[in-house]
Amino acid sequence: MIGAGNLATQLSFALKEKGFSIVQVYSRTKESATALAEKTDTAFTTSIKDIHRNADIYIFAVKDSAINELLLEMPQVSGLLLHTAGSVSVDVFESFSSRYGVFYPLQTFSKNRKVKFDEIPVFIEANNREDENLLLSHANKLSKEVYILSSEKRKYLHLSAVFACNFTNHMYALASDILEKEGIPRKVLLPLIDETAQKVHELEPLEAQTGPAVRYDQEVMQKHLQLITDEATKEIYQLISKDIYKLTMDNSYE
């Protein structure tokens, strides 16, 4: 396991649980390396040159830019090289090995939040049919939902995840901020946040939309803009409101 961050940690737990053995954890920093090594009862190294040479699979669960840097220092190995990044092409491994692929789980990971790995959609890719089958068989042990997807398509998947997760979380952050300034506890938003997420299990987001923007209630929107003191937040309010209304209109003409 190359990396010891949020994804590396949760993936290691899932691998152990499903009976895979992790022979070694690599991380640049000793603190992270030992933390994950202890949790998974594994050896560790902080030097990529000292990496175990006979592993079956090398999983690069590191930030995008680190993949290339690590490959430059890594010894030649015959095992299958995998990365877990949404926006990095499988070809990043091309000049280093003849066996490589991608294992991309579509989820947001935290070190200390256990996730049900078998419910996470996993998108895989490999440079030859044999390794694709190997990867497929391993991935099917970890998750009930495995798809084969090209690097080209995976980029869009990652982009959509930024909207559905990172940008959504930022909406939560802005909402919390507004309440905090008024001394209202942010926990009152949780049932609303949950229902908003639950709704799109049954309805298309377009059908699920409610609020002043979708009905183009200019009076309410004007009042809201007057309440917002932060200029960037104001701009975000205007831009998204306009886009909600546009999308509704576009769709009503179809």
Added chain:
Amino acid sequence: MIGAGNLATQLSFALKEKGFSIVQVYSRTKESATALAEKTDTAFTTSIKDIHRNADIYIFAVKDSAINELLLEMPQVSGLLLHTAGSVSVDVFESFSSRYGVFYPLQTFSKNRKVKFDEIPVFIEANNREDENLLLSHANKLSKEVYILSSEKRKYLHLSAVFACNFTNHMYALASDILEKEGIPRKVLLPLIDETAQKVHELEPLEAQTGPAVRYDQEVMQKHLQLITDEATKEIYQLISKDIYKLTMDNSYE
């Protein structure tokens, strides 16, 4: 019950379930009026002039601008007048009655999705202590979480709900749109959407944030911008990414 939309419908169900009796449903359109009247086994009218004169409580669950319009045509009544709007002051009733208040449930309602009303935070307000107590006692039967909150504060609550619900849902819509264009089923996003919502039950949104913007990964963000064809979506991507990074920085200096 004045109104027969999403909130009126779900509130009527909750009232019935808790043993309240609804004497009459009013809606401008016969279709909506009969639909809710049938579901709640109640009389209905489409003429505000013919409204029942001896109800204990009149609940205006209509769009903001309709409250004033309806009051102008409504006969004098002695019951308590309530509205359910986030951004309308309690004073909207001032010249029509000496007994008025607000019952604001913080949730997104659909006609056909049953919600657990007792888990919804409800914010109440009344123009005199006696009615405040009456309203409090009724509200406590409907929800486990009732707060007394002024019209001034309620405006901010409504604003924060727009971010946490409407804008969040729009992020889901944009994410779905990206996938749809690539022929990837939008349901692959659901575990991510759910986990993003679940995370903020335990973590502050700021701590929960992940992705390219929070680590200011310009390479990934540039790649993403190249994938986005819609100009408004591109603008939204840039504005929110910048704001995520700003908020992270602001906080790391604290």
